[in-house]
Amino acid sequence: MERRLRIAVIPGDGIGAEVIGAGQQVLEALAGSSGGFGFDWIEYPWGSAYYAEHGVMMDPKGLEKLQDCDAVYFGAVGWENVPDHTSLWGLRLNITQNFDQWANIRPVRFLAGIESPLRRDTSALDWIVVRENSEGEYAGLGGRNLSGRGPGSEVAVQTALFTEAGCERIIRFAFELALTRQVRKVSSVTKSNAQQYGMVLWDEVFRRVAADYPDVETESVLVDAMSARFVLAPQSLSVVVASNLFADILSDLGSALAGSLGLAASANLNPERRFPSMFEPVHGSAPDIAGRGISNPVGAIASAALMLDHLGLPGEARRLEAAIGSVAASGPKTRDVGGAAGTQEVTDAVIAALAQ
Numbered sequence: 001m002e003r004r005l006r007i008a009v010i011p012g013d014g015i016g017a018e019v020i021g022a023g024q025q026v027l028e029a030l031a032g033s034s035g036g037f038g039f040d041w042i043e044y045p046w047g048s049a050y051y052a053e054h055g056v057m058m059d060p061k062g063l064e065k066l067q068d069c070d071a072v073y074f075g076a077v078g079w080e081n082v083p084d085h086t087s088l089w090g091l092r093l094n095i096t097q098n099f100d101q102w103a104n105i106r107p108v109r110f111l112a113g114i115e116s117p118l119r120r121d122t123s124a125l126d127w128i129v130v131r132e133n134s135e136g137e138y139a140g141l142g143g144r145n146l147s148g149r150g151p152g153s154e155v156a157v158q159t160a161l162f163t164e165a166g167c168e169r170i171i172r173f174a175f176e177l178a179l180t181r182q183v184r185k186v187s188s189v190t191k192s193n194a195q196q197y198g199m200v201l202w203d204e205v206f207r208r209v210a211a212d213y214p215d216v217e218t219e220s221v222l223v224d225a226m227s228a229r230f231v232l233a234p235q236s237l238s239v240v241v242a243s244n245l246f247a248d249i250l251s252d253l254g255s256a257l258a259g260s261l262g263l264a265a266s267a268n269l270n271p272e273r274r275f276p277s278m279f280e281p282v283h284g285s286a287p288d289i290a291g292r293g294i295s296n297p298v299g300a301i302a303s304a305a306l307m308l309d310h311l312g313l314p315g316e317a318r319r320l321e322a323a324i325g326s327v328a329a330s331g332p333k334t335r336d337v338g339g340a341a342g343t344q345e346v347t348d349a350v351i352a353a354l355a356q
């Protein structure tokens with residue numbers, strides 16, 4: 001009997017619709033050629049256009065609607081009609097926080113055929129950024145107008161929250177991930193010389209959890225030093241675990257080094273599976289190229305591969321990654337990676353590669 005996968009689709013803003021549409025085409029082709037499973041897509045029109053009509057980024061009952069799907073496939077959020085903090089908190093963070101998707105994994109993959117700005121052989125480079133996705137600098141704690149003195153004398157406070165439980169679960173997740181990799185190493189990133197409370201707690205938890213994994217190499221590195229390391233010694237990286245904000249920034253750097261933000265995939269996981277997990281390209285809505293049919297669909301397609309892994313279809317995920325690899329090596333490329341092809345041309349090439 002065919003397994004039906006219920007996937008909630010939220011294209012969101014800007015290029016989100018183009019790249020998620022591309023991912024759906026590829027997944028349909030994969031299911032068609034594999035047999036044994038198929039997709040039921042439930043699309044939701046939430047995002048900044050929805051906000052213009054309804055005054056909210058998503059249906060107030062949206063989380064209930066998403067609750068019973070197998071996964072969420074998400075495009076991007078952010079458009080000029082809505083302040084960025086309103087759109088991000090109203091949609092993407094509303095889902096990641098309420099569904100306790102506390103582990104955000106962001107692989108940094110160097111594909112043959114894609115030029116890197118690094119002046120070195122990149123063929124053996126491959127690391128994963130593990131982003132704490134529920135607290136830290138994204139706890140949403142703080143306030144404005146605290147001085148009570150109004151414009152010109154405003155005071156705002158933004159508090160980062162680090163709980164021992166929150167640090168422990170993401171750090172342990174990173175160690176478990178390291179055990180599945182050829183290079184068993186976890187690099188923990190903080191700025192605990194300056195952030196003397198939360199990040200010192202993180203460092204302490206890291207040392208304690210590390211003791212449970214004697215076969216995994218470890219190091220604690222300050223975020224400024226790690227930024228330089230990404231560029232100067234990326235061969236020293238395997239699993240990099242960091243707070244919400246630091247990992248967000250580092251993973252953008254990693255994607256750029258791998259050739260383009262347009263290639264980067266991510267998974268927002270609720271590892272306990274109490275809630276659906278959400279899969280999305282790392283890139284945002286890219287208003288400058290939205291609607292022109294030139295966005296790179298690879299980040300969204302690679303995110304679909306992460307979704308297949310999560311849904312218990314690792315063989316299909318590897319097939320999809322192989323197809324992406326073969327198109328990167330010798331197929332059409334979008335402009336961000338030095339080509340002139342459009343979104344559909346690259347999508348068609350991935351579908352053709354699946355058939356080979």
Ligand code: GGG
Nearest residue numbers: 075076077280281282283284
């Ligand atoms: N597909 C990812 C996306 O839409 N990102 C928008 C954004 O601004 N994200 C910031 C963040 O999540 O930290």
